[in-house]
Amino acid sequence: xxxxxxxxxxxxxxxxxxxxxxxxxxxIIQGLNGKPYKVLLLDKQNHHCFQPLLYQVATASLSADxxxxxxxxxxxxxxxxxxxxCTVQRVxxxxxxxxxxRGDVPYDILIIATGSTTNFFGNxxxxxxxxxLKSISQALDIRSDFLQDFEAALYAQDEAGQRRCLNFIxxxxxxxxxxxxxxxxxxxxxxxxxxxxxxxxxxxQIWLVDSNERVLKSFxxxxxxxxxxxxxxxGVNVKLxxxxxSYDGEVVxxxxxxxxxxxxxxxxxxxxxxxxxxLEAGEVPKANRYGVDRFNQINGLPDVYALGDVAxxxxxxxERGHPxxxxxxxxxxxxxxxxxxxxxxxxxxxxxxxxxxxxMATIGRYKAVVDAGNLHFGGLIAWLGxxxxxxxxxxxxxxxxxxxxGWAWKYMSWKNTIRLIIRPYVRRTVQQAVEVxxxx
Amino acid sequence: xxxxxxxxxxxxxxxxxxxxxxxxxxxIIQGLNGKPYKVLLLDKQNHHCFQPLLYQVATASLSADxxxxxxxxxxxxxxxxxxxxCTVQRVxxxxxxxxxxRGDVPYDILIIATGSTTNFFGNxxxxxxxxxLKSISQALDIRSDFLQDFEAALYAQDEAGQRRCLNFIxxxxxxxxxxxxxxxxxxxxxxxxxxxxxxxxxxxQIWLVDSNERVLKSFxxxxxxxxxxxxxxxGVNVKLxxxxxSYDGEVVxxxxxxxxxxxxxxxxxxxxxxxxxxLEAGEVPKANRYGVDRFNQINGLPDVYALGDVAxxxxxxxERGHPxxxxxxxxxxxxxxxxxxxxxxxxxxxxxxxxxxxxMATIGRYKAVVDAGNLHFGGLIAWLGxxxxxxxxxxxxxxxxxxxxGWAWKYMSWKNTIRLIIRPYVRRTVQQAVEVxxxx
Numbered sequence: 001x002x003x004x005x006x007x008x009x010x011x012x013x014x015x016x017x018x019x020x021x022x023x024x025x026x027x028i029i030q031g032l033n034g035k036p037y038k039v040l041l042l043d044k045q046n047h048h049c050f051q052p053l054l055y056q057v058a059t060a061s062l063s064a065d066x067x068x069x070x071x072x073x074x075x076x077x078x079x080x081x082x083x084x085x086c087t088v089q090r091v092x093x094x095x096x097x098x099x100x101x102r103g104d105v106p107y108d109i110l111i112i113a114t115g116s117t118t119n120f121f122g123n124x125x126x127x128x129x130x131x132x133l134k135s136i137s138q139a140l141d142i143r144s145d146f147l148q149d150f151e152a153a154l155y156a157q158d159e160a161g162q163r164r165c166l167n168f169i170x171x172x173x174x175x176x177x178x179x180x181x182x183x184x185x186x187x188x189x190x191x192x193x194x195x196x197x198x199x200x201x202x203x204x205q206i207w208l209v210d211s212n213e214r215v216l217k218s219f220x221x222x223x224x225x226x227x228x229x230x231x232x233x234x235g236v237n238v239k240l241x242x243x244x245x246s247y248d249g250e251v252v253x254x255x256x257x258x259x260x261x262x263x264x265x266x267x268x269x270x271x272x273x274x275x276x277x278x279l280e281a282g283e284v285p286k287a288n289r290y291g292v293d294r295f296n297q298i299n300g301l302p303d304v305y306a307l308g309d310v311a312x313x314x315x316x317x318x319e320r321g322h323p324x325x326x327x328x329x330x331x332x333x334x335x336x337x338x339x340x341x342x343x344x345x346x347x348x349x350x351x352x353x354x355x356x357x358x359x360m361a362t363i364g365r366y367k368a369v370v371d372a373g374n375l376h377f378g379g380l381i382a383w384l385g386x387x388x389x390x391x392x393x394x395x396x397x398x399x400x401x402x403x404x405x406g407w408a409w410k411y412m413s414w415k416n417t418i419r420l421i422i423r424p425y426v427r428r429t430v431q432q433a434v435e436v437x438x439x440x
Numbered sequence: 441x442x443x444x445x446x447x448x449x450x451x452x453x454x455x456x457x458x459x460x461x462x463x464x465x466x467x468i469i470q471g472l473n474g475k476p477y478k479v480l481l482l483d484k485q486n487h488h489c490f491q492p493l494l495y496q497v498a499t500a501s502l503s504a505d506x507x508x509x510x511x512x513x514x515x516x517x518x519x520x521x522x523x524x525x526c527t528v529q530r531v532x533x534x535x536x537x538x539x540x541x542r543g544d545v546p547y548d549i550l551i552i553a554t555g556s557t558t559n560f561f562g563n564x565x566x567x568x569x570x571x572x573l574k575s576i577s578q579a580l581d582i583r584s585d586f587l588q589d590f591e592a593a594l595y596a597q598d599e600a601g602q603r604r605c606l607n608f609i610x611x612x613x614x615x616x617x618x619x620x621x622x623x624x625x626x627x628x629x630x631x632x633x634x635x636x637x638x639x640x641x642x643x644x645q646i647w648l649v650d651s652n653e654r655v656l657k658s659f660x661x662x663x664x665x666x667x668x669x670x671x672x673x674x675g676v677n678v679k680l681x682x683x684x685x686s687y688d689g690e691v692v693x694x695x696x697x698x699x700x701x702x703x704x705x706x707x708x709x710x711x712x713x714x715x716x717x718x719l720e721a722g723e724v725p726k727a728n729r730y731g732v733d734r735f736n737q738i739n740g741l742p743d744v745y746a747l748g749d750v751a752x753x754x755x756x757x758x759e760r761g762h763p764x765x766x767x768x769x770x771x772x773x774x775x776x777x778x779x780x781x782x783x784x785x786x787x788x789x790x791x792x793x794x795x796x797x798x799x800m801a802t803i804g805r806y807k808a809v810v811d812a813g814n815l816h817f818g819g820l821i822a823w824l825g826x827x828x829x830x831x832x833x834x835x836x837x838x839x840x841x842x843x844x845x846g847w848a849w850k851y852m853s854w855k856n857t858i859r860l861i862i863r864p865y866v867r868r869t870v871q872q873a874v875e876v877x878x879x880x
Contacts, residue, residue, distance in 0.1 A: 008637070046587060046861045065503045065858045072635040073857060082638070085591045085861075102595050136862050147486060151525045155542050195512040197448070198522070398849055398857050405845070409838055417513060417838050418505045421486045421525075422576050423863065 008082055013038045014108035016340070017098060019088050019276070021048050021071050024308035024329035025113035026395065029074070029081055031337030036344075037109075039081040042100065046070055046085050049136050050394055052326065053403065055176060058133055058142040059183035060416040066402035068136055069395040091278035093301050109303050109340060112279070112290065113333075116271035116309035116324055119288070129249040130267035133176055142266065143418075144425035146184070149263050150192065153199055160261070166204040167262035169252055171244050172269030173210035174218065175361040178227055180266060181208040182363035185234035190414035207260070209239045210269075216369070218323065219359055222376040223369040230363040230378075271324055273310035284312050289321060294351035296336050305340075307332040315354060322354050326393070331355060362386045365411055448522055453478045454548035456780070457538060459528050459716070461488050461511050464748035464769035465553035466835065469514070469521055471777030476784075477549075479521040482540065486510055486525050489576050490834055492766065493843065495616060498573055498582035499623035500856040506842035508576055509835040528554075531718035533741050549743050549780060552719070552730065553773075556711035556749035556764055559728070569689040570707035573616055582706065583858075584865035586624070589703050594638055600701070606644040607702035609692055611684050612709030613650035614658065615801040618667055620706060621648040622803035625674035630854040647700070649679045650709075656809070658763065659799055662816040663809040670803040670818075711764055713750035724752050729761060734791035736776050745780075747772040755794060762794050766833070771795060802826045805851055 013036045018025050021043040032039045050067040057064050075081040086100040091110065098105040118132040131142050146168070153165035168184055170177045184206045193201045208215070208231065214224040215231065215238060231238055243255040244265075252260045272288035282298035284291040289312035291299045296307045308329030312321035322328040332352055339349040358372035360382065368382035387407065394400045410416060453476045458465050461483040472479045490507040497504050515521045526540040531550065538545040558572040571582050586608070593605035608624055610617045624646045633641045648655070648671065654664040655671065655678060671678055683695040684705075692700045712728035722738035724731040729752035731739045736747045748769030752761035762768040772792055779789040798812035800822065808822035827847065834840045850856060 046591065046859070063503050063505045064862055065860055068860050068862070070635075070857065070859045072859070073855060076635045084594065136860075140862070151486065154524065195510075195516045396857070398853075398855075401845070405841070413838075415513060415838075417510065417836070419486070419510045419512070420505055420508050420576075422504055422508070422580070 007079065008038065011038050011080060013080070014344070015040060015106065016109045016111065017042060017105060017107040018111045018113055019043075019098070020113040020115055020274075021045070022051070022113060022115045022308065022329065023326040024115075024333045025111075026074065027330050027333035028111055028113065028337060029078070031334065032340075033078045033081060035080070035337075035341060037080060037340075039078075040105065040107075041071060041075070041081065041083045042086055042088055042098070042105065043071060043083075044085065044087045045135075046072070048074070048395055050399070051134070052390060052393075054133050054136070054139045055179045055183060056406075057136060057139040058180065059187060060143055060147075060418045060420075061183065061410045062403060062406045063418050064136050064140060066399055066406055067394070069399055074395065088276055091276050091304075093278065093281075093304060096303070107303075110305070111336070112276065112298070112304065112306040112310060113308055113329070114274035114276065114310050115329075116273050118267060119270035119272035120267060121270065123246070126244075126247055126267060129247050130171075130265045132267050133180070134271070140423070141425045144421045144423065145264055146187075147419055147421050148425060150196055150199070152263075153203075154196070159203070162199070163203050163205070164250070164261040165263050166199075167207070167260065167264070168205070169207045169209060169244070169247075169260065169262045169265040171209050171265065171267050173208050173212070173215035173238070173240070174268060175216065175359075177208055177210070177266070177268040178215055178231065178361055178363060180268065181206050181231060181236045182234060182367065185231075185236050186364050186414075187416060188235070191416050191419065205237060206235070207237045207239060207262075209242050209244055209254075211241065211243045213240050215240070216359075216361060219361070219369065220371045220376045223359075223361075223371050223378070226369045226376075226378040227361065227363055230367040230369075234364055234367075271309065273312075275310070279304065282306070287312050287321070295339050295349045296332055296352065305336060307336055313352065315352060318354055323356075325359075327357055328354055360386045360389065447519060448478065451478045451520060453520070454784070455480060455546065456549045456551065457482060457545060457547040458551045458553055459483075459538070460553035460555055460714075461485070462491070462553060462555045462748065462769065463766045464555075464773045465551075466514065467770050467773035468551055468553065468777060469518070471774060472780075473518040473521060475520070475777075475781060477520060477780075479518075480545065480547075481511060481515070481521065481523045482526055482528060482538070482545070483511060483523070484525065484527045485575075486512070488514070488835055490839070491574070492830060492833075494573055494576070494579045495619045495623060496846075497576060497579040498620065499627060500583055500587075500858045500860075501623065501850045502843060502846045503858050504576050504580060506839055506846055507834070509839055514835065528716055531716050531744070533718065533721075533744060536743070547743075550745065551776070552716065552738070552744065552746040552750060553748055553769070554714035554716065554750050555769075556713050558707060559710035559712035560707060561710065563686070566684075566687055566707060569687050570611075570705045572707050573620070574711070580863070581865045584861045584863065585704055586627075587859055587861050588865060590632065590636055590639070592703075593643075594636070599643070602639070603643050603645070604690070604701040605703050606639075607647070607700060607704070608645070609647045609649060609684070609687075609700065609702045609705040611649050611705065611707050613648050613652070613655035613678070613680070614708060615656065615799075617648055617650070617706070617708040618655055618671065618801055618803060620708065621646050621671060621676045622674060622807065625671075625676050626804050626854075627856060628675070631856050631859070645677060646675070647677045647679060647702075649682050649684055649694075651681065651683045653680050655680070656799075656801060659801070659809065660811045660816045663799075663801075663811050663818070666809045666816075666818040667801065667803055670807040670809075674804055674807075711749065713752075715750070719744065722746070727752050727761070735779050735789045736772055736792065745776060747776055753792065755792060758794060763796075765799075767797055768794055800826045800829065 047068040056062040086102040090099040120127040149165045156162040282290040290306040292311045296305045309324040360370045362368040368386045369378045370382040487508040496502040526542040530539040560567040589605045596602040722730045730746040732751045749764040800810045802808040808826045810822040
C-alpha cells in the first residue's frame, strides 16, 4: 500500500459519501477538498459527463471524450477524496450503511446527487422502442442509429420505405428536443445533401412534437417565438398541441388519431429523479424526487442530503421545486458544502435561495436564444454567449480545447466528421437480451 | 433522385467493385477517381480505420475518431465512386455477381482488399477468452477492460487477487505486441501511480511472450536488441522462447508447464487473410491468402484481383508472399490501378516488384527503432520519424490535427485523459449471446 492511501485511511475525520458525480457531486467534492472530511465519491461510471452537450455527441459534432472527464483525473490532487466505481443498491439509514454491488460502505454524512433519468411516464413499450439522451452511450446509440438509417435508406425498395428511414420524430420541445431538431436539420442541409448524393435530402423530415402550445415552454414567450422561427426557417416540422400516444418502433400514433411511419423516435418529454431503495421515507409522492428542507436535508432522514435534479425543495416562487438544470444543482452544492461545515462546527446553517440566472438554448449556427432576467435576445450574440458559457463550464482544459476545436471544425467545414458507426446500434429487442451493467 | 446520382448510374463505364476500405481499398479508389470506371466500394464499416495507431486508442492516448475517417467523406468529391455499407457473403465468379446481406451486386472487375484478421490458429477457447486488436471496437474493448481491471483491483480481497487483475499478458512480440507492452508500461508509471494511490503500482506486471528468441523478429537484429533494451528498461517482463498453450480467462498455461493468473491476455501472435466464400479456387492451401500473379489477379479467376494482406504473391526474395503491412498493400494498389487501366486499353501490364522501405516501431517516449535499408537506429530521432510518418499517412486533415494534439497532450501531461469506460467490456460469454453485426 502506498503512503497516500495510508494517509487517506487514517484521516481522523467523518466520512462523507457522495453518490453521483454529475454537476452537484463534482461541486461538493471540490468544495470539501482539503476540508476535515474523508470524502468518498461513488458512481457507476468512471467519468463525469457534461450533459448539456450530449446532443452534439449524438449528432456527430463532438467526440464522446471531449465532453467526458475521468473522476480520478479530477480527484488526483485531492488527498482527502477517494473514488469507487460501483452501483448503489440500497441505503440503510439506521445503520448508516450503503449496500453496493461491490460491498458495503459506511457513512457519517450521505449526499445523494444521483440526478435524473428519462421519464417515460409508465409507457413501457415507448421505453423499449424510443431513443433517449441522458448518457454518453445513449448519445452514441443515437449517432449510430441515424447513420444506419441513412445507409438503410439507400436500400429501401420504394419512396415510402425511404421516408420511414428518414423520418425523425422528437417528442418534447424543451432544450434537448429543440437542440436535437436544429442539429439534425443542419445535418440534412450539409452532410446528407453532399455525401448521400443518391438520396433526395427532402425526404428526410424532422418532426418536433409537444403537447404544449409553444416550444421551450420554460423560456420567455419572446424566446419561444424566436426559437420557433429558427426551427421553421431550418425546415423542422413543429407540431404543437399534439401528443404521441404510442410507438411500436415503426409507426407513431398521435392522440388525434393520425399516424406516421418512422424508424427513429427520440423521447425528450421529461425526466425523473434517480431514487435509491431504502430512502422511500423521503420521497415526495408522484414527484419522483426527494423532499428536502432549505438545507437540502431529506425530510425525516438526518445526515442524508439530496440536491440537484433528484431533490425537491419548496422555496419562494419555486413551490413545486427548482428547475432540473445544472445551475440549480451547482448553487445547492456550493451552499451545502458550507452548511455541512457549519453544522460540524455547531454553527447555524443558511437556508438556500435559488438565483435564476436565466436560460439559453441553441438551434443552429448564429441561431440561439437567451433569457437573462428581463433581457431576451437571439442571433449571433446569443449563439456566441451560449458557446462561451458552455466552454467555460466544461471540466478540464483538454475538454475545453477539444470542444473548441470540434466547433471550429464543424462550423468551418460543415462536415460533422465524427460520423463513425463504431458499435452498430442493435434494435432494442436484441439489445435487451444482454445485461449490460451501464444500461441504467 | 438528385442529379449526381443519375450521373453516376448512367456512366457508360465498366463497374469496378472494391471489397474493403483499408489501405489498399482506399488507394484503389483514389487511383480510379476520375477514370472511366464506375467504382463501388463495399465495406461492413462506414469508415476507414488507421490500424497502426489502434494500440493508442486501446491505451487511452487517442480517441477513436482521431484514427477513423468516414468513407463518404473521402468519396464526396469523386463523381464516379459510390459506397455501400454491407457484408459480402459470397462471390459468384461465373455470374460476375456478389451476394451481400443487402442484395446482389454485379461487377465487371472485382478487387478483393479485405485485409486480415487475428489468427488464433484454431484455438477456439483462446479466441473466446483473449482480447485482440484489429478493429476500433476491439481497441475500445481493451481500453474498457484494463480500466475495469484497475477498478476491480481496488476490491480484490488479497494480494493474489490484486495481481490477477493487474497481470497483463501479451502474446506475440511483433510491432503490435511491443507497442502495447510499452504503452501499458507508461500507463503504470504515470496514470496508475498518480491516480490509483490505493494500489501498489508494482503489482501491475506486463508480460510479453513470444516463441521466438527475439522481439520484432521481422526487424534487424540490431533493432530487436534495441527494442528489448527499451522494454526491459521500462519494466516489461519479456519471455522469449516461450509458448502459451492455453488460457481459460483466468489462468495462462505455458508450454513448459508453468502457469500464471491473469484477467487479461492480448493475442497478437498472428493474422490471417479474410477470405470470401466462392473464391476457394484461388486460395493457397494452409496460407489463408489468395494466390495472385504479379498483376494481383487471383490465380484461375479472371477479372478478380486481390491485394494487400489477403494476397500472396511470390516475387523475388518474397517467395512466401510480401509482409502483411500497409506499404505492401499501398504499392500493390498503386500498380493495380495502372494495370487495370492498361488492360482496358489493350496495353501490356507491368509486373509488381515490392520496394521494402523499412520498418519502424515505437516503444515509448523517445524510444523507437527504425530499419531503413542498411540503416538501423533508435532513440529520439527514430521516435520523431515514427510520429512524422504516421501523421502524414493519416487520412484527412482533421485526423492529423487530432492525433497531433492528442500526442502533444499525452507527452506533456502524461494523463492519458481518454480513460472513459463508456461501454463496459462484458466478459466474452455474455457478449457472445448477442449477434452484433460488426463482430467479425
